Amino acid sequence: MPAHRIRPIMLAAAGAMTLLPLNPGNAAIVPATTPPAPQLAYADLVDLVDGTPIVARVEVRKAAALKPEQSPGVRPGFARIYIEARTRAVLLGDGVGESLHFLADVPVDAVRRRPVMPKGLLFVFARPVRGSAGELQLVAPDAAVGWNQETEARLRGVLTELVDPAAPPKVRGLRDVLHVAGTLTGEGETQIFVATTRDPFAISVVRSPGVAPHWGLSLGDVIDPAARQPERNTLLWYRLACFLPHSLPAGANISIDPADAALAAQDYAKVISDLGSCPRTRH
Numbered sequence: 199m200p201a202h203r204i205r206p207i208m209l210a211a212a213g214a215m216t217l218l219p220l221n222p223g224n225a226a227i228v229p230a231t232t233p234p235a236p237q238l239a240y241a242d243l244v245d246l247v248d249g250t251p252i253v254a255r256v257e258v259r260k261a262a263a264l265k266p267e268q269s270p271g272v273r274p275g276f277a278r279i280y281i282e283a284r285t286r287a288v289l290l291g292d293g294v295g296e297s298l299h300f301l302a303d304v305p306v307d308a309v310r311r312r313p314v315m316p317k318g319l320l321f322v323f324a325r326p327v328r329g330s331a332g333e334l335q336l337v338a339p340d341a342a343v344g345w346n347q348e349t350e351a352r353l354r355g356v357l358t359e360l361v362d363p364a365a366p367p368k369v370r371g372l373r374d375v376l377h378v379a380g381t382l383t384g385e386g387e388t389q390i391f392v393a394t395t396r397d398p399f400a401i402s403v404v405r406s407p408g409v410a411p412h413w414g415l416s417l418g419d420v421i422d423p424a425a426r427q428p429e430r431n432t433l434l435w436y437r438l439a440c441f442l443p444h445s446l447p448a449g450a451n452i453s454i455d456p457a458d459a460a461l462a463a464q465d466y467a468k469v470i471s472d473l474g475s476c477p478r479t480r481h
Contacts, residue, residue, distance in 0.1 A: 238349060239477045240431040241440055243356045246323040246480075248368075250337050252291035253357065254322050255345055256283035256298060261315045264301075272339075276303045277313035281342065286319065290357055295332045300324060303339035319345035321353065340480060359433040366417060366434045367396040369441040372450045377462035379455075382407055386458075388465035391419060392442065399438075400425075403465035413469055427472060440476035442469075 238246075247253060260282040269278035282299045300322065305314050323341040324334035336342060343349070359365060373391040380386045390401035402421045403413040414425030415434070428434040446466050453459040 237479065238343065238352075239479050240352070240356070241436055241476050241478050242480045243349075243353055244360075244433065244436050245478070246337065246341055246343075247290070247353070247356055247360060250290070250323045250325070252294060252322070252324045252326065252334065253289040253353070254285055254291070254294055254298075254324075255287040255289065255350070256320050256322055257286050258283050258316050258318060258320060263313050263315075272303055275306055276339075277306050278303050278339075279313055279315065281316065283320070283322070289321075289354065290361075293326065297332050298322070298334055299332060300334040300336055300342070301339075302336055302342040316342065316344065321345055321349070338480075356433075366399075366437050367394040369394055369399075369437045372443060372447060373398060375446060375451045375453070375462050375466055377453045377458040377465065379458060380405075384408070386461060388462045389421065390466060390469065392438070394437075401469060403469065405461070405465075411465060411468055413465070413472070430474065435473065436476070439473040442473070444470055 258281055262280045264278045264280060266272075272278050278301055280299065280301055282297070285294055285296050285298060288294045302316070304316060306312065307314055321343045322334060322336065323338070323343075324336050327333040327335055370393040373393045375388065375390050377386055377388040384405060384407040386405045388403040388405075390403070392399040392401065397417065398419045400416040400419050400421050401413055402416070402425060403411050405411045414422070414427060415438070416422040416425045428438065430439075446463055451459050451462050451466075453462045
């Protein structure tokens with residue numbers, strides 16, 4: 199679409215952006231070369247995909263920078279651009295046409311003070327704009343990501359996990375934490391119940407004399423004796439590591455005895471420590 203015919207676009211949802219008429223001199227055909235893609239963490243990919251209706255690989259055809267007055271709410275160090283693209287593959291969603299256009303925020307080159315224009319292939323994470331064929335709204339201003347084969351392989355793995363009917367639900371928070379002492383000194387079990395959007399998770403931390411505490415997780419509120427810890431960089435790990443509170447909220451520890459309450463807090467801290475941090479590269 200010629201730059202002088204670009205019409206105003208209103209994106210009417212959270213993070214919506216408005217495109218005002220462009221100066222035709224700002225538009226340029228972009229050569230089909232692929233820039234280095236950012237190394238997104240596992241959590242970044244799930245953040246972008248979870249609940250997103252459209253995930254596609256597209257080829258940038260044209261990109262034009264918007265003026266600052268046309269870009270309300272852009273973060274310092276970024277600029278808003280208009281992109282026209284051609285669909286190359288649809289990884290998730292339907293009804294995606296061959297020609298697409300959308301707005302995105304990109305970094306500004308620190309030396310030239312100009313937007314770093316995307317080139318070649320991108321992943322877009324978006325929703326359709328009702329009543330406007332080919333128009334997308336990114337789920338986040340930076341939800342147009344440079345393509346490479348490694349990222350696509352990891353992304354397809356995340357999509358496979360999310361569309362699985364048995365995929366673990368989202369975590370809403372802690373429900374109850376309770377430690378029950380055993381019959382022997384040093385013996386006991388802490389039960390941690392996690393509220394989710396479906397059935398709760400049950401985490402059991404077992405203490406035995408002369409053995410380091412160990413724990414496992416059951417999908418449901420019934421403790422499975424064979425439950426194990428989730429593997430890192432899986433959807434179940436993400437649900438817990440990225441959304442459980444780092445410390446016990448007030449009132450969650452329902453152990454009556456102070457000694458049991460102290461052990462429950464220690465066992466919860468162990469679970470959080472074993473899960474590890476939830477690194478993200480997007481801000």
